[in-house]
Amino acid sequence: MTRGLFITGTDTGVGKTFVTTRIAQELQTAGVSVGIYKPACSGVEANEAGEPMWEDVDAHFHALDGVFPRERICPQCFHAPLAPPVAALAEGRCVDADLLRSGADWWRGRVDVLLIEGAGGLLCPMTESTTIADVAADLAFPLLIVARLGLGTINHTLLTVEVARSRGLPITGIVLNDHPPQSDDPATKTNPEEIARRSNVPVFGVVGSGMLESELGLGVDWNAII
Template sequence: MPPGLFVTGTDTDVGKTYVAARLAERLRGEGRTVGVYKPACSGAEVFHGEPVWGDVEALRSAVERPVAEDDLICPQRFVAPLAPPIAAAREGRTVDAELLTTAARRWADRCDVLIAEGAGGLLCPLALPEDGPAVTVLDVAAALGYPLLIVARAGLGTVNHTLLTLAVAQARGLPVAGVVLNEIDAREREVATNAAMIERCGGVPVLGVIPPGGELPEALNGSLCRPPVSIN
């Protein structure tokens, strides 16, 4: 597998896809051949009878891949805006737990850096096998072995959410590249104190703040991407 980064978040709708797509564009601007991978995606809009997944569209556009490669970017997609195993059940399907990880290997000879993105937070269940425990985003991130970039809201409540996410990652032994705060709501102004508290209590760097709809901090660049490591 090429070097890469796993973009996760403290919750759903914190801007993971926005960060992953903008980072992929930045890396392409540096002359890199970039792959993008989302193990599973749920929640589609239907246009002219065809489902369209916004996350997949954003990632594909960032690396300028054809629509025919949606299976390469996200091999398991479900329509209902629910956790993937529940959305799959609504369609009479199940999530293939093994494919969540093995499908990423399809990028091995197609790119020199891979940006992977989870769904929801680290403990979000992606598969519920009948003969084993639930497979979470954390499990997939550990299997891929890339450092984590944690996307968190910039405002009130983010310190607790971010420290909980860090605790889960660190308990599993996952390397953490850092945290980026996303100003989803421009009215939230306690960004500086939140960043300082996360760094002090969490022991990881806050790499910057993204203003609403703005550019990524300069610290979010190719230096964050590392070869995969084995996580027990």
């Protein structure tokens, strides 16, 4: 049976992809087979050959050593940097609501652990009538919340925790992302403890792209937690 973790965030751009790929790499180093699934992705870029590329999907593809097809990692990709249903409408398309859930089924039995990365935050629209929170509830994996480290994150993180609890979504923990680095922000020193105390959710630690490679590991046994 495939175990899993649903990585959500307090907002878009808070580091969900960065954290997801780090967890995947740590699990693979521990000998665990891992898959990554993103129900939908929007915001296209061009690669060096001028071909369309979705940065999140590409990051996951390489984190999994190119073993799994990009279309299985994310079966629904849209061009505009907008919420998926809005981006789809701009292309004359609709988000396939069933595929948001069933796309995860391909991974079950193929890997030991499936990491699912949401889009935006829990209330990000995924169709005209559903949100990421609805998809997370249906896929039934516990949440890992990724939040910014700096000033303002207490409110955003506690709101996310409150939404999750109001919908009966179990929360495994919180990871804070220091990107871009906020070394001059005094709130970065107190936010982890404040969030843990006020939310009663474990804060596993701080990551950030400005950290040394040796500092990036959170010291968490993900295989035991998931």
